[in-house]
Each structure stands twice: as C-alpha cells, then as structure tokens.
Amino acid sequence: MTTLFDPIKVGALDLPNRIVMAPLTRNRSPGAVPGELAVTYYSQRASAGLLITEATAINHQGQGYANVPGLYAPDQLAGWKKVTDAVHAAGGRIVVQLWHVGRISHVRLQPGGGKPVAPSAIRAAAKTYLVNEDGSGAFDETSEPRALDIDEIPAIVEDYRRAAKAAVEEAGFDGVEIHAANGYLIDQFLRAGSNHRTDAYGGSIENRARFLFEVTKAVTAAVGGERTGIRLSPVTPANDASDPDPQPLFEHVAAHLAPYGLAYVHVIEGATGGDRDFRQGGQPFDYAAFRTAYRDAGGKAAWLVNNGYDAKLAEKAVADGTADLVAFGRLFISNPDLVERLKKGAELATPDNTTFYGGGAKGYIDYPSAA
Numbered sequence: 001m002t003t004l005f006d007p008i009k010v011g012a013l014d015l016p017n018r019i020v021m022a023p024l025t026r027n028r029s030p031g032a033v034p035g036e037l038a039v040t041y042y043s044q045r046a047s048a049g050l051l052i053t054e055a056t057a058i059n060h061q062g063q064g065y066a067n068v069p070g071l072y073a074p075d076q077l078a079g080w081k082k083v084t085d086a087v088h089a090a091g092g093r094i095v096v097q098l099w100h101v102g103r104i105s106h107v108r109l110q111p112g113g114g115k116p117v118a119p120s121a122i123r124a125a126a127k128t129y130l131v132n133e134d135g136s137g138a139f140d141e142t143s144e145p146r147a148l149d150i151d152e153i154p155a156i157v158e159d160y161r162r163a164a165k166a167a168v169e170e171a172g173f174d175g176v177e178i179h180a181a182n183g184y185l186i187d188q189f190l191r192a193g194s195n196h197r198t199d200a201y202g203g204s205i206e207n208r209a210r211f212l213f214e215v216t217k218a219v220t221a222a223v224g225g226e227r228t229g230i231r232l233s234p235v236t237p238a239n240d241a242s243d244p245d246p247q248p249l250f251e252h253v254a255a256h257l258a259p260y261g262l263a264y265v266h267v268i269e270g271a272t273g274g275d276r277d278f279r280q281g282g283q284p285f286d287y288a289a290f291r292t293a294y295r296d297a298g299g300k301a302a303w304l305v306n307n308g309y310d311a312k313l314a315e316k317a318v319a320d321g322t323a324d325l326v327a328f329g330r331l332f333i334s335n336p337d338l339v340e341r342l343k344k345g346a347e348l349a350t351p352d353n354t355t356f357y358g359g360g361a362k363g364y365i366d367y368p369s370a371a
Contacts, residue, residue: 010302011226011263015049022329023052023097027358032070034079040365044336046092055099058163064101066131071163077171084172095175102185103145118145119195124240137358161218168223175227183239193242225261233268235280251293258299266304274308337369
C-alpha cells in the first residue's frame with residue numbers, strides 16, 4: 001500500500017516523500033526581495049517532499065499585496081538564489097509559484113499608481129494587504145481595475161515566460177508552478193463572473209481558457225513541462241471568484257492541459273481555507289470526473305490535492321489512489337518538521353494566526369522542531 005512517506009518521481013524531480021508544503025503568502029519581503037528570514041524559513045522546512053514558495057509576482061503590475069516577493073528584478077532573483085541554495089544544501093527541492101494578481105491589487109502597489117488590470121473592469125469584493133507609513137500592516141479594499149486591451153495580453157504572457165526561465169536558470173529553482181487559482185488573473189479570465197469580454201478571450205469556455213493555455217505553452221517552452229506544475233481551484237470563492245457552471249469549464253481545462261507534459265496538477269478542493277464541501281453551481285463539483293478528463297486526454301502528471309487535509313485523510317487519499325501527493329499549508333507554518341511529526345504520529349503545534357501576514361521572525365522562523 002502506498003503511503004505518504006514513499007518516494008515518487010514528479011516530472012524531472014525525484015521526491016523522497018509525498019508531503020508538499022503549500023504556497024503561503026507571508027508578507028515578509030520588503031521591496032519584493034526575499035531576505036535572510038526567507039532563507040531560514042524555507043530551509044527549516046526542506047524535509048518536505050516538495051516546497052512550493054509563496055506566490056511570487058512575475059512583474060510589478062502583478063503585485064497585489066505589500067511585501068510579497070517578485071521575479072522581475074536582479075535583487076529579487078539574487079535573494080531567491082540564497083533561498084534555493086539553502087534548501088538544496090538541506091536536501092530539499094523547491095519550486096516557485098508564478099503570480100499575477102490581476103484585479104486583486106491597490107493603486108498604491110501598482111506602477112505609477114495606475115489601476116490594477118483585469119479581463120473586465122469589474123471591481124472584486126475582496127481585500128489586499130498594505131503597509132502604512134508607520135510600518136503597520138492592514139487589509140484594505142481592492143481598487144477598481146481597468147480591462148486589459150487585447151494587445152496588452154501577449155506582453156503578460158511573455159512576462160510569465162521570462163519569469164519562469166529566470167526562476168530556473170538564475171534563481172536556482174527546481175521548477176515553477178503556474179498560479180491559476182484563487183481568483184487571481186488567470187482564474188479571472190476563466191470565470192464568467194469576472195470575465196465579460198466579447199473578444200477572443202471572453203464568452204465561450206474555449207475563449208475564457210485561452211489565456212491559461214497561452215501562459216502554459218509559454219512557461220513549458222521556457223523550462224519544460226517536466227518542471228512545471230499548475231494550481232487550479234474549481235469552486236473556491238476566494239477573491240470574489242465565481243462561475244455558474246464550473247464542471248464543464250474545468251473539465252475542458254483539464255483535458256486541454258494534458259498535452260503540455262506537466263509535472264503535477266495542484267487542485268484546491270472546496271473553498272480555500274478548509275471548507276471542503278463548498279460548491280458553486282447547481283451540483284457538487286465532481287473531482288473524480290475532473291481528474292478523469294485529464295487522464296482520458298493523455299495527461300500523466302502527478303495529482304496533488306490540497307485543502308483541509310489532516311494526516312488520516314491524506315494517508316487515505318494516497319493509499320486509495322485519489323491523489324499522488326498531498327499539500328499542507330498552515331500546519332507547515334507551525335511545524336517546520338511536519339514530515340517527521342506525521343511519520344511518528346507526534347503532536348502538532350498550532351499556528352499563531354496573528355503572525356501570518358507581515359512582521360519579522362516571530363511566527364515565521366521561531367517555531368521549534370519536536371524534541
């Protein structure tokens with residue numbers, strides 16, 4: 001019987017176990033540059049089969065929260081290189097999550113104070129994280145976006161390609177994950193609730209998925225499908241994401257991702273934050289049919305599941321073949337040695353949610369390993 005602790009080959013990566021650290025925004029990279037705290041934070045957690053970094057902006061326009069890292073400037077890449085070197089020295093494997101927030105941003109974070117961009121000029125009922133003049137952090141409403149002109153889209157696709165290539169070749173990452181979930185730019189194009197376009201990128205499912213496939217094609221051409229994962233969230237309402245009929249939309253997405261030879265598909269089940277039973281549309285989302293659509297189209301990527309998994313549920317998913325890998329988020333915040341604790345059945349530390357976003361070492365690198 002397959003267990004969480006069995007090795008697995010995922011694309012170009014040989015993983016020692018099937019426990020993945022999920023991407024977790026922590027807002028501790030001033031100037032969008034990961035520093036020494038990030039070096040310690042990620043290397044402490046290197047026993048995970050795979051580390052997926054916090055979401056990382058592909059360009060300045062793609063930044064939606066204060067003090068999140070980027071991949072578009074030399075000092076950012078140099079900062080990440082220190083992180084990847086430390087993780088590799090500790091025996092780990094690490095991929096970076098490629099991020100463009102689209103409309104989930106604020107004019108204070110945008111180049112020249114401009115409006116955030118989106119498929120359509122529809123303001124999200126969502127919040128973003130800003131840092132005040134006194135250094136304190138707070139959440140504020142997102143700003144009104146503007147609709148992207150169709151001739152602006154190729155440049156964003158190119159920024160995904162450039163960021164992926166730089167991540168692997170300059171920053172030393174083992175691969176990349178395309179963030180196409182949680183109501184950010186790619187997800188905004190996918191969903192009818194945020195995409196009211198009438199051109200080649202709106203209307204039909206085929207058109208709404210066009211941007212996703214253009215990004216996937218560009219990224220896999222840059223670093224190889226075997227070093228590329230993708231994150232999807234079929235029903236989450238995060239950041240005001242909505243679609244009246246997600247099943248055919250995401251089965252179309254799954255089937256058309258198959259030819260890209262991806263390393264893994266990362267699926268958020270239910271609503272981000274642990275509500276596994278959340279649904280959009282008239283029927284519960286059929287995750288088995290979603291996976292079948294991918295497999296029937298020839299997709300061979302590892303299947304990574306996420307959201308509300310504990311040790312028992314994760315073991316069952318791997319044992320019965322529902323998943324190849326399981327991602328844990330908040331538990332990795334407070335348990336840097338989560339793999340060893342799960343293996344021994346040791347007590348798990350509870351994270352302090354008051355230190356999730358912003359700050360310094362407290363609640364970031366000061367959680368001890370089990371004795």
